[in-house]
Amino acid sequence: MFARVTLLEIDTLRIDTDTAVHVFESEVLPELRQQPGYAGVLVLATAEGAGTLVSFWDTAEAADASGTTGFYAEVLERYVTIFKSPPGRGRYEVAVAELPASTAT
Known part of the structure; x- marks a missing residue:
C-alpha cells in the first residue's frame, strides 16, 4: 500500500477550517473514491487552517496517477482560492498502519 501526503494551509480569512x-467531504471525496x-483517506486539520491529507492507494502507480491524469491539478485549480499557498505533496510506501475505528459522524 502507498500513501500520497498533501500538506496545505487553508486561508481562514476566506473560509473556516x-x-x-465539509467541502472536501461533499465535493472532492466522492470524486476521489x-x-x-483508491483505498482511503485521512484528513487532519487545525482550527488555524493547517492541514494534512493522507490518501491511501493499492499501488505506487495508482498513488502517482492522479498527478498524471490531471485529477489532482483540476481539484487544486477548482479550490485555489481557499489555500494560503500551493499545497506540497509527496508519496510514501506505508510501512506500518494501525488506525483506530473512525469516530467521525
Missing part, C-alpha cells in the same frame, strides 16, 4: 473540511486504486 470546518467549512473547508472513483479514482482507480
